Amino acid sequence: MMKNNDVIIRVKDLKKSFNNLDVLKGITTDIRRGEVVVILGPSGCGKSTFLRCLNLLEEPTGGKVFLDGTELTSPSVNINEQREKMMMVFQHFNLFPHLTILENLTIAPRKLKKIPADEINKKAMELLTRVGLQDKAEAYPNQLSGGQKQRVAICRALAMEPEVILFDEPTSALDPEMVGEVLDVMKQLAGSGITMICVTHEMGFAKEVASRVIFFDEGVIAEDDTPDEVFSNPKHPRLKEFLSRVC
Amino acid sequence: MKRLKSKSYSIRPFIILMLLAITLFAFVSCNSDDKSKSQSKVQTIDDLSGATIGVQLGTTGDIFVSDYEKEGSTIERFNKAADAVQALKLGKIDCIVIDEAPANAFVEINPELSILEEDFAVEEYAICISKKNPQLREDINSAISQLKQDGTLEKIISNYIGDSTKGQFPYIPKKDVDRSNGTLKVATNATFAPYEYMEGGEIIGIDIDLAKAICDILGMSLKIEDIEFDSIISAVQSGKSDIGLSGMTVTEDRLKSIDFTDSYTTATQVIIINNGSIDTNVSFKEKLHNNFVVDSRWKNITNGLLVTLEISFFAVLIGIVLGFLIAILRSTCDKTGKFKLLNIILKAYLTIIRGTPTMVQLLIIYYVIFASTDINKILVAVIAFGLNSSAYIAEIVRGGIMSIDEGQFEAGRSLGFTYSQTMFYFILPQAFKNVLPALCNEFIVLIKETSISGYIGIMDLTRGGDYIRSRTYEAFFPLIAVALVYLVIVVVLTWLVSKLEKRLKNDEK
Numbered sequence: 001m002m003k004n005n006d007v008i009i010r011v012k013d014l015k016k017s018f019n020n021l022d023v024l025k026g027i028t029t030d031i032r033r034g035e036v037v038v039i040l041g042p043s044g045c046g047k048s049t050f051l052r053c054l055n056l057l058e059e060p061t062g063g064k065v066f067l068d069g070t071e072l073t074s075p076s077v078n079i080n081e082q083r084e085k086m087m088m089v090f091q092h093f094n095l096f097p098h099l100t101i102l103e104n105l106t107i108a109p110r111k112l113k114k115i116p117a118d119e120i121n122k123k124a125m126e127l128l129t130r131v132g133l134q135d136k137a138e139a140y141p142n143q144l145s146g147g148q149k150q151r152v153a154i155c156r157a158l159a160m161e162p163e164v165i166l167f168d169e170p171t172s173a174l175d176p177e178m179v180g181e182v183l184d185v186m187k188q189l190a191g192s193g194i195t196m197i198c199v200t201h202e203m204g205f206a207k208e209v210a211s212r213v214i215f216f217d218e219g220v221i222a223e224d225d226t227p228d229e230v231f232s233n234p235k236h237p238r239l240k241e242f243l244s245r246v247c
Numbered sequence: 248m249k250r251l252k253s254k255s256y257s258i259r260p261f262i263i264l265m266l267l268a269i270t271l272f273a274f275v276s277c278n279s280d281d282k283s284k285s286q287s288k289v290q291t292i293d294d295l296s297g298a299t300i301g302v303q304l305g306t307t308g309d310i311f312v313s314d315y316e317k318e319g320s321t322i323e324r325f326n327k328a329a330d331a332v333q334a335l336k337l338g339k340i341d342c343i344v345i346d347e348a349p350a351n352a353f354v355e356i357n358p359e360l361s362i363l364e365e366d367f368a369v370e371e372y373a374i375c376i377s378k379k380n381p382q383l384r385e386d387i388n389s390a391i392s393q394l395k396q397d398g399t400l401e402k403i404i405s406n407y408i409g410d411s412t413k414g415q416f417p418y419i420p421k422k423d424v425d426r427s428n429g430t431l432k433v434a435t436n437a438t439f440a441p442y443e444y445m446e447g448g449e450i451i452g453i454d455i456d457l458a459k460a461i462c463d464i465l466g467m468s469l470k471i472e473d474i475e476f477d478s479i480i481s482a483v484q485s486g487k488s489d490i491g492l493s494g495m496t497v498t499e500d501r502l503k504s505i506d507f508t509d510s511y512t513t514a515t516q517v518i519i520i521n522n523g524s525i526d527t528n529v530s531f532k533e534k535l536h537n538n539f540v541v542d543s544r545w546k547n548i549t550n551g552l553l554v555t556l557e558i559s560f561f562a563v564l565i566g567i568v569l570g571f572l573i574a575i576l577r578s579t580c581d582k583t584g585k586f587k588l589l590n591i592i593l594k595a596y597l598t599i600i601r602g603t604p605t606m607v608q609l610l611i612i613y614y615v616i617f618a619s620t621d622i623n624k625i626l627v628a629v630i631a632f633g634l635n636s637s638a639y640i641a642e643i644v645r646g647g648i649m650s651i652d653e654g655q656f657e658a659g660r661s662l663g664f665t666y667s668q669t670m671f672y673f674i675l676p677q678a679f680k681n682v683l684p685a686l687c688n689e690f691i692v693l694i695k696e697t698s699i700s701g702y703i704g705i706m707d708l709t710r711g712g713d714y715i716r717s718r719t720y721e722a723f724f725p726l727i728a729v730a731l732v733y734l735v736i737v738v739v740l741t742w743l744v745s746k747l748e749k750r751l752k753n754d755e756k
Contacts, residue, residue: 055661057657057660057661080660080663080664080665081663083660083662083663084662084663087661087662088657088661090657094652094655094657094658095658096655096658096673096677097677098673098676098680107672108662108663108664111664111668112662112663112664156662160662
């Protein structure tokens with residue numbers, strides 16, 4: 001508990017099962033403020049489920065999740081309020097098709113944080129400028145390419161000024177030539193002090209940007225170390241096998 | 248190019264309307280050709296066996312001729328005597344069995360019809376009254392005997408029947424009567440001249456004058472309810488009306504469910520036949536004039552239209568509010584497993600509403616649920632059609648909600664929105680756009696379905712046309728006029744919705 005102020009997310013013995021299938025079999029880990037954590041693992045290992053349990057999109061079957069000292073898994077917690085501090089970027093973007101790009105960015109701050117329209121519009125335009133999409137502000141999501149959509153989705157998350165962003169395979173649904181533009185935005189973010197937890201298959205990103213790599217295997221953490229250690233000196237046999245297949 | 252396109256779009260409905268009108272009027276000539284050639288095969292009472300006999304549903308004529316069914320006759324039961332007259336004129340039936348007085352009135356305006364000299368039956372008219380109300384029955388009986396003694400009743404009857412006395416003795420309600428004994432609600436069916444019929448927008452006739460005279464004696468004020476003849480007894484039974492006064496004969500069957508006062512007049516059942524001799528060559532223009540201009544008959548259409556629009560509008564409103572609510576609750580249960588019990592209740596509600604005919608629902612709401620309350624009929628119709636529509640809208644909208652990608656929910660929730668905020672800001676707007684065509688369809692069905700409002704005595708568009716029909720004995724013009732008005736409403740609605748749909752689509756493309 002000494003480093004409590006440093007720990008932003010604390011996960012204790014997190015379990016999740018669907019019907020009789022145990023997907024997460026007890027995950028315990030701490031994530032510190034400002035860390036860029038990349039979660040690797042073969043498909044079906046539970047890494048996406050883990051991410052979705054962190055913001056309670058999936059209800060954990062057991063264990064506890066703390067965000068900044070508050071227990072999210074407690075029944076008395078106002079989960080909507082807590083989620084404002086922890087945004088999520090989805091594999092399939094999930095932009096709101098009936099709203100313009102600008103409205104996609106501003107609706108949550110306006111309705112939930114009651115930020116005045118001109119203030120949040122200005123901020124949203126700054127964010128869009130940062131990702132090079134300022135001229136798409138009045139467009140609708142269907143008019144954008146996949147890469148553009150995902151950049152907008154990241155801006156939508158940033159507009160809420162969260163402490164943590166969860167990335168759930170942000171580049172998996174993109175055409176290969178669009179992966180780069182999204183990773184560039186994520187690399188930019190990594191230096192800004194925001195806590196990032198990414199489920200991804202982009203090994204380059206993990207090597208270059210991550211401060212820590214967690215390898216999931218069959219519902220448990222098999223290895224948890226710096227990217228250097230993980231990639232150059234893998235210990236767990238399943239990790240070795242995994243790396244030999246993807247690298 | 249774009250401007251041209253949008254212009255042609257906006258006039259399209261009117262082109263369709265024009266084409267339809269032309270097609271319909273092309274039928275006029277065909278229609279008048281094969282008209283009333285057939286002379287009735289009934290010439291004496293003995294010919295009734297095997298013939299097709301028209302009666303008004305639920306009248307004594309109906310009861311009497313039912314015996315002929317065993318002898319191979321076909322009985323056609325009409326809601327209104329005037330409909331039977333039309334059928335006879337068109338040769339669809341061989342004769343009509345009906346009370347003498349209205350028969351005279353019908354034959355007077357329809358020269359090709361005549362009454363057989365032999366009377367079919369003689370019967371006595373009385374007022375029907377609930378068995379639960381013996382005191383009122385006694386009061387009315389003493390009022391009737393008083394009216395018989397002082398000659399008032401005779402004057403009332405001779406004011407309507409008899410060439411020399413007609414119009415001589417109009418009954419004028421006394422002004423200085425203390426009417427503190429309440430209101431006498433009288434159910435009647437104003438299609439039965441001279442006992443009760445409409446003239447100049449008012450219900451008049453022997454029975455109506457009799458009701459006025461009774462009210463003067465009892466110190467009550469009078470309220471006339473114009474409903475279908477076969478609904479009168481149930482209206483009196485349920486307490487919707489205090490008495491039924493509609494040229495009604497005492498029969499054994501009726502006595503089982505209702506009481507009758509002493510008889511106030513004797514009437515004869517006669518047989519009307521079609522001689523097919525008179526060539527009614529009235530010009531198109533004259534017919535048009537007769538159907539719509541005389542007596543300002545067009546007002547029946549316009550007033551009816553207003554009522555139809557009023558009912559439809561508020562019913563749609565109730566339908567949307569209730570329908571969306573049910574849809575949201577049901578899809579919430581589908582998605583999260585909450586409200587399980589409520590969901591079962593709602594499912595039962597949808598099953599009942601969607602599983603029974605709208606007309607039966609309307610009648611149940613009027614005669615059963617609001618039986619003993621004096622409620623505005625239009626309100627009853629609004630509630631009935633609103634509830635009915637809500638069931639269909641609920642399932643349409645639920646389908647729309649369930650069709651929205653789960654990711655939209657997750658995106659909303661992950662941003663910090665509550666379940667209901669997510670529903671309201673993200674799911675419903677998208678679902679609404681998707682289900683708009685189906686909703687429009689439901690609104691069209693609803694508007695047309697309000698045409699059954701006449702069954703509880705509402706003067707809606709359809710009944711307005713029916714009323715003209717009962718005065719002019721002409722089927723074509725009133726029906727086509729009514730059909731065209733419905734068509735215009737639906738075309739305008741469809742056009743508005745397609746404009747809205749286009750606007751919502753423009754948002755994305």
